[in-house]
Amino acid sequence: MILHPPAPDLPNAWAGLSFAQLIKDVDDRLQAVGIEEAELDSRQLLSAVFGDDVWQKIAEPKAHPAPGQLPKLAVLVQRRLGREPLSHILGSKGFWSLDLEVSADVLTPRADTEALIESALHLTHDQQTGTVLDLGTGSGAVLLAFLSERPGWTGTGIDISNHALAMATRNAAASDLENRTKFSSSDWADLPDANYDLILSNPPYIAQNELTELEPEVRLFEPTIALNGGPDGLDAYRFLSKNVSRWLRQDGHFAFEIGHRQASAVTHLLAAQGQFTKLTGSKDLAGRDRVVCGQMATKTQGKGKH
Numbered sequence: 508m509i510l511h512p513p514a515p516d517l518p519n520a521w522a523g524l525s526f527a528q529l530i531k532d533v534d535d536r537l538q539a540v541g542i543e544e545a546e547l548d549s550r551q552l553l554s555a556v557f558g559d560d561v562w563q564k565i566a567e568p569k570a571h572p573a574p575g576q577l578p579k580l581a582v583l584v585q586r587r588l589g590r591e592p593l594s595h596i597l598g599s600k601g602f603w604s605l606d607l608e609v610s611a612d613v614l615t616p617r618a619d620t621e622a623l624i625e626s627a628l629h630l631t632h633d634q635q636t637g638t639v640l641d642l643g644t645g646s647g648a649v650l651l652a653f654l655s656e657r658p659g660w661t662g663t664g665i666d667i668s669n670h671a672l673a674m675a676t677r678n679a680a681a682s683d684l685e686n687r688t689k690f691s692s693s694d695w696a697d698l699p700d701a702n703y704d705l706i707l708s709n710p711p712y713i714a715q716n717e718l719t720e721l722e723p724e725v726r727l728f729e730p731t732i733a734l735n736g737g738p739d740g741l742d743a744y745r746f747l748s749k750n751v752s753r754w755l756r757q758d759g760h761f762a763f764e765i766g767h768r769q770a771s772a773v774t775h776l777l778a779a780q781g782q783f784t785k786l787t788g789s790k791d792l793a794g795r796d797r798v799v800c801g802q803m804a805t806k807t808q809g810k811g812k813h
């Protein structure tokens with residue numbers, strides 16, 4: 508169900524308010540529609556309009572916004588009241604040490620996914636140079652964060668969405684990583700065999716019938732293709748467990764983000780291939796299972812192509 512909050516005449520309601528009163532009003536309105544991080548969001552929305560020094564203005568009881576700026580804030584607040592993600596409204600999201608452009612064409616990078624970067628760094632700690640493949644790169648977040656920490660490495664990001672690839676390409680340039688990245692459009696199934704040192708992926712892993720339970724920001728505004736993991740949420744892992752060996756060198760590693768209840772199912776799918784060693788999991792900051800990694804043992808020719 509799409510939420511249609513009434514559209515109050517916000518600039519009028521805000522007339523004469525100080526910055527401190529204004530942020531309180533925005534916070535109250537966001538809370539009233541059930542937004543959890545209302546205070547944080549209000550701060551960011553005000554900063555987007557009034558600049559980063561809005562803090563000083565809020566602390567100064569006599570400071571008032573120029574009335575001409577209120578309509579701009581009203582547009583942003585109205586979008587947030589309609590549960591549009593803050594990242595879409597601001598057009599960017601911080602991930603790892605990067606500031607990435609995002610939109611409705613890509614999954615907004617989550618803090619949870621930093622666990623995937625930690626795992627990838629752990630797997631490659633003593634390897635000076637190498638090549639990495641990121642399957643379903645979206646905004647490029649995973650690939651770019653990894654490469655930002657591994658200056659001797661180069662990487663390829665694959666996505667089926669050309670809009671996502673255009674954004675990932677811009678993000679690589681903005682992160683000064685364009686010389687070490689390549690992006691290409693492909694269905695994973697059509698990728699030619701290769702010998703990457705490392706394969707990373709944050710694939711879609713929400714079970715189809717759970718998509719309707721996601722919060723409105725995700726359900727209504729984020730790309731379903733990046734979320735829908737099929738009937739039990741494990742379709743992508745079935746594909747990856749059968750095919751990842753096609754693109755990995757012998758002894759190469761992989762790390763996949765998983766849903767927090769999927770560690771044992773994903774580990775079993777991978778173990779059933781008989782090609783991998785060191786299958787291990789790791790957790791996100793909230794202590795939930797978030798990553799499964801492993802290593803390619805022996806490269807068996809002709810196996811796992813279907």
Ligand code: GLN
Pocket residue numbers: 617619709710711712713725733734735
């Ligand atoms: N963790 C994401 C969410 O819950 C899902 C990401 C994914 O399917 N890869 O919104």
